[in-house]
Amino acid sequence: MPDYGHLQQRLEQRRQQHLWRQPPLLQSAQGVVVQVEGQSLINFSSNDYLGLAADVRLQQALAEGASQWGVGSGASHRVCGHQLPHRQLEERLAALTGREAALLFSSGYQANLAAIQTLFGSGDRVLQDRLNHASLLDAGLASGANFRRYQHLDSNHLQQLLDKPHDGQTLVVTDSVFSMDGDQADLAGLARLCQRHKAWLMVDDAHGLGVLGSQGEGSCGAALPASQVPLLMGTLGKALGTAGAFIAADQVVIDYLQQFARTHIYTTAQPAALAVATLKALDLLAQEPERRQHLHDLIQYFRRRAAQLGLPLMPSDTAIQPLLLGSSARALHWSARLREAGLLVMAIRPPTVPRGQARLRITLTASHQMHQVDQLLNELEQLQQQEPLAFQEEAVDA
Ligand SMILES: *Cc1c(COP(=O)(O)O)cnc(C)c1O
Numbered sequence: 001m002p003d004y005g006h007l008q009q010r011l012e013q014r015r016q017q018h019l020w021r022q023p024p025l026l027q028s029a030q031g032v033v034v035q036v037e038g039q040s041l042i043n044f045s046s047n048d049y050l051g052l053a054a055d056v057r058l059q060q061a062l063a064e065g066a067s068q069w070g071v072g073s074g075a076s077h078r079v080c081g082h083q084l085p086h087r088q089l090e091e092r093l094a095a096l097t098g099r100e101a102a103l104l105f106s107s108g109y110q111a112n113l114a115a116i117q118t119l120f121g122s123g124d125r126v127l128q129d130r131l132n133h134a135s136l137l138d139a140g141l142a143s144g145a146n147f148r149r150y151q152h153l154d155s156n157h158l159q160q161l162l163d164k165p166h167d168g169q170t171l172v173v174t175d176s177v178f179s180m181d182g183d184q185a186d187l188a189g190l191a192r193l194c195q196r197h198k199a200w201l202m203v204d205d206a207h208g209l210g211v212l213g214s215q216g217e218g219s220c221g222a223a224l225p226a227s228q229v230p231l232l233m234g235t236l237g238k239a240l241g242t243a244g245a246f247i248a249a250d251q252v253v254i255d256y257l258q259q260f261a262r263t264h265i266y267t268t269a270q271p272a273a274l275a276v277a278t279l280k281a282l283d284l285l286a287q288e289p290e291r292r293q294h295l296h297d298l299i300q301y302f303r304r305r306a307a308q309l310g311l312p313l314m315p316s317d318t319a320i321q322p323l324l325l326g327s328s329a330r331a332l333h334w335s336a337r338l339r340e341a342g343l344l345v346m347a348i349r350p351p352t353v354p355r356g357q358a359r360l361r362i363t364l365t366a367s368h369q370m371h372q373v374d375q376l377l378n379e380l381e382q383l384q385q386q387e388p389l390a391f392q393e394e395a396v397d398a
Contacts, residue, residue, distance in 0.1 A: 070272070126140040202232075300361075303317075
């Protein structure tokens with residue numbers, strides 16, 4: 001038996017730093033109300049922004065998809081796992097995002113690895129917002145390109161990096177909506193900057209697709225076509241309620257990824273039944289704009305009331321509404337108290353967020369009702385009033 005001492009030591013350290021991750025075990029479907037350890041909780045932690053993850057019409061589409069196309073795809077896309085629903089979904093996603101073509105992946109993590117690692121490498125440079133999603137940062141590091149991070153949303157800093165002379169290709173990468181902060185990049189400004197410096201711009205729209213844009217097309221759409229944002233990534237496991245992801249781009253880029261992207265080639269295609277379910281989600285996106293409207297109303301309402309209560313809001317207009325609490329212990333304490341009151345709000349701690357910036361990551365969805373948001377606000381108000389002094393004085397992690 002190997003000596004596990006070093007593993008045990010690091011695990012113990014995690015626990016002591018209040019960084020241990022103990023996910024709730026759901027004994028129900030995803031939704032606004034979930035069952036956890038026999039308790040019924042109102043869920044403010046999922047990315048199911050449109051409330052589609054357990055929609056009965058998606059369930060039916062998945063079941064019908066499985067009857068017609070089977071369960072497993074049986075092979076990778078390039079061998080014989082690419083079925084008609086996959087192709088239909090790629091065409092619909094390209095149309096929705098206003099791109100020539102799209103390519104499916106089993107997850108957003110894989111899609112980001114594919115785009116960055118396949119198209120950029122040694123001799124190129126990759127510049128990323130420092131708060132980009134971990135999968136983008138990992139991909140930048142793994143690409144072998146010269147990898148630099150610029151200060152969050154700081155186009156002056158990015159400009160300085162772009163001004164340095166460079167021979168190879170340059171890629172600038174940003175989240176559209178930042179996953180732990182909820183704030184948004186100035187995509188039009190970034191696109192102009194990139195055009196001036198002949199750099200590629202890649203946008204990860206995991207939290208924008210389905211929610212933003214007049215048709216739910218996300219942060220780019222026709223206003224920022226492929227000539228300005230040549231690489232667009234979207235995920236299907238958030239607002240669309242299913243699973244998987246895609247890259248949308250000009251045809252030549254998609255052809256190249258199909259031929260060379262290792263995370264596309266060397267993995268089994270997602271089940272076609274899932275693609276059938278996602279096609280249904282895209283129908284609902286078009287047919288039920290009131291979901292997006294209700295979500296935006298809830299966001300406005302939550303922010304107005306939270307500001308009145310003096311809660312530590314962050315500058316976000318999206319469904320992600322974090323409350324910045326500082327220390328990990330404090331974030332865990334608030335989360336535990338909310339849980340006792342029947343509310344599921346997860347604490348987000350380092351290394352997912354920078355040290356001293358632990359927070360509650362509150363997410364709103366189209367399925368929440370106003371009175372549920374009120375219930376959350378009331379509990380937060382009480383917590384703020386009753387909080388032990390020790391937490392109020394403590395600003396950062398030890
Ligand atoms: C969730 C997420 C991903 C990863 O997508 P998965 O399909 O969950 O692997 C990538 N980027 C961002 C910004 C995300 O929030």
